[in-house]
Amino acid sequence: MYTFLVTFHLMGIVKKNSLREYWSTEPMFATPFFATLFSQDRFLALLRCLHFVNNATAILSDPLHKIRNVLISLTSAFGLVFVPYKDLCIDESLMLWNGRLAFRQYIPSKRHRFGVKFFVMCDVKTGFVQDIIVYTGSTTDIKHYEGLGVSGSVVMTMLAPHLGKGHTLYVDNWYSSPTLFQHLLSKSTGGCGTVRSNRKGMPAFGCRKMRRGEVEFKENAQQLALKWLDKRDVHVLSTVHTATVSATGKVDHLTGERKIKPDYVLDYNLKMGAVDKADMINSFVECARKMTKWYKKIFFHLIDTAVLNGSIVHRQLTGEMITEQGIFVIGCTVHIQIHYAIIVTISHPPTHCLIIV
Template identity: 50%
Template sequence: MMLFKIRLAIDHLRTCFKNSLEPFQNICIDESLMLFKGRLAFKQFIPSKRHRFGVKLFILCDCETSYILDFIIYTGSSTEITQFPEVGISGSIVLTLLEKYFNNGHSLYVDNWYTSPSLFSILHEKKTNACGTVKINRKHMPPLKEKLERGQHVCYAARNILTTKWLDKREVRMLSTIHTDEMIVCGKTLQGEDKRKPLCILNYNENMGAIDKTDMLLSTESVRKTIRWYKKVFFHLLDLSILNVHVIYKMKTGENIPLLQFQIKLIKEIVEKYQKFRPRASSSKNIGQDAPMRLVARHFPSHVEKNEKKK
């Protein structure tokens, strides 16, 4: 109910996002925060995000291209998701976002708010692999009480799920239905020897940065300000659309154009295609012959010399 003012735009964009690109094998789910400091019942505070305050979105993203496949806007208890009591709210969000992509062999990467043995078992039944950091107090998790030295790891396996505990500067716990207990040389040294990491941690670090990358791009390009939260969300969804179009453009043309240049190019083409001139009654100039680019070009002040009439 809270999103009724922009419901048509949200439903239309979600459908377009899903149908415009088939994702590669690796996909990820994470939170994104749209900056908003006004009064709003479902405003969130996330200290790890760049803006910290704002409207939270759960985003499904393709790891290879950073294309946004789907999103859910968080509105508190009224968030529109399909409820799955056996996996809780976080698991229900994952299953809702992945509904279109089950049984295709995708590999999902998530952080510890979503990860649980129950969720990963359901995903494996639907032919979807998963990997993510995990909290020690999750239901059905092994105790993992072994004392380790830096660089050591210990693994437990049950059916199709692997649990890994690895000690670096701090303990890292992983849950995966993709990996084995393989250790990989990561190019660094520890006490004069090549440093080795579990393969699941290396792949997790490689694939979980897609949504943070989109947040970084939006934080530098979006400058709209409004006190109406629904307008802010609407403009943010337009920015997400431009990001997706930018990804598809690069895939189709092979041209690695920066996002800012792409936005300017897109604006020019829209102005040229949809411009409508309205001649002024008081003006004798032919407005219809003006170049539409004058509306987006940069203008600079210049000194004008006085003429004979001193005007």
């Protein structure tokens, strides 16, 4: 099974239009290495039979019952193998899926727009994916907190193991609210994020017209809110920053003046992109291909995430900088070949088969 998974990851590096092309004997397109791992028929049979639950004992009311065991195992492992640094961020990720699915989502701002939505918590410094929750609508696996709504409950569910440890959370305006940040503050956890101006508890800002680059601060209990005019009004809320501004290093070409931004806008922009960065890295070597079954697509998406986390842990332990995710995947392939696979050559390359021991 290890070799089966690694074969899929190699397919993420060597891109082809269909699975059968990896066993093509055409000189222009041939990749004979894949035939030394599996015969085509054996590989496709394993993929077709891939299943993660006993249907006789599955909880059919759970929308994720076909993948729940794998999801629990992997997310539990993520939390055990890595202790995050101070800064964490939570954001949404979308896995492409155009087929029928009750909890398929449409997010126009994402690259794929249609697909399965994940709530993802990342360590800002390393990009390690700390936790994942699959969004399934009203049945999403979160603990509901009174007064915090769905978005606040998502945050509290994911942060639960890390509360009281001095972390700072960065989120966007779907999650941020004075109520949530005050609740986090009571758990010794800071918060920073863009926020909707009409959130309950937000201080009122003046109605005067502001010039571009101008900023207005309002203090609300232990929270600091700002209104800053960029291309449009930007509202930010923080419990860990002060009312200061800094030069960005850029110059306004019209006025010749140095551009300045509030410090916690600079900090937010720097630290909020960890989830998008993880998506970007995975997109280069993702093994999740076009599937007829949604749960198989989620499975391979989770495996991609596990490999990304593995490369981050490897870098943290060894100090070795792996500049490309594909190089790490190839290293894993060599290791698994040595330890888990016995390659048996039959009369000709396309029919080589693999015995997994």
